[in-house]
Amino acid sequence: MSQTPPHFAVYAPNFGLFGDVERTVELARMAEEAGWDGWFTWDNLLWETDEPLAEPWVTLAAIAATTQRIRLGPLVTPLPRHRPWLIARAAVTLDHLSRGRLILGAGLGGDWYRELSAFGEQQEQRALGAMTDEGLKLITRLWTGEPVDFIGATYRAADVRFLPPPLQRPRIPIWVAAVWPSRRPLARAARWDGVVPIAVEGLLDAGQVRDVVTTIRAGQAALGGERRFDVAVMGRFRGLDEEGRARAVAAMVDVGMTWWLESFGPADDAEKVERVIRQGPPTVR
Secondary structure (H helix, E strand, O other), rough: OOOOOOEEEEEEOOOHHHHHHHHHHHHHHHHOOOOOOOOOOOOOOOOOOOOOOHHHHHHHHHHHHHHHOEEEEOOEHHHHHOHHHHHHHHHHHHHHHHOOOOEEEEOOOOOOOOOHHHOOOOOHHHHHHHHHHHHHHHHHOOOOOOOOOEEEOOOOEEEEOOOOOOOOOOOOOEEEEOOOOHHHHHHHHHOOOEEEEOOOOOOOOHHHHHHHHHHHHHHHHOOOOOOOOOOEEEEOOOOOOHHHHHHHHHHHHOOOOOOEEEEEOOOOOHHHHHHHHHHHOOOOO
């Protein structure tokens, strides 16, 4: 795992305050100016209440076109809800538009807000996992820029070649969501470039993140050895002074965190969001 200094990103819904694309782009520019390293967005199609939602990939394109430095991406795109070849195309386009700043967050998704059942989509978790694994294999094959023939249980591609390839080499980084403490999604994440561990309720503590990292390391060892890998942990700085923020970060860095995701929700008001963003990330000593 990486021992480099941690990165800090804003992590926001694609509805509520953030359902206004122009406002979200303005906040992302503000985050870049304040020293944040990234802007990541949820990928919801529906919510538990009727809300104006912004399509996350379109929003990210607008952010990419108006920022210069921050990393960006969806956290996470539920692959079974999308055609993998369309995600492959969209990701490469966004990677070029952002000049190599995209990180693709991917996961199974679920039917918590009828995002699958409302449209007659597959809902069984094991099937969604198989679709995610197969979709990631096909996406990364298409990113090579070479001719692809692919026959899977769900997806097929017959003699297709996608150009251009991504700007980033060897590929656009892929972070995989994993609901702790389930082991299967952690094993999936170990095959890629990063993990976004999710608590069933609330936020993960440092001990739980340590267990995530230990499980990932074991998975990497089974695949042939450790390599560079990101651990993106959700947290909240609100209510903490500078010393408290530094302690919160240090506790997570000690157990393997590489990205702190400052997490907002649909109930957060504009004043609170702007105050946290303008304050910027803590100074890491």
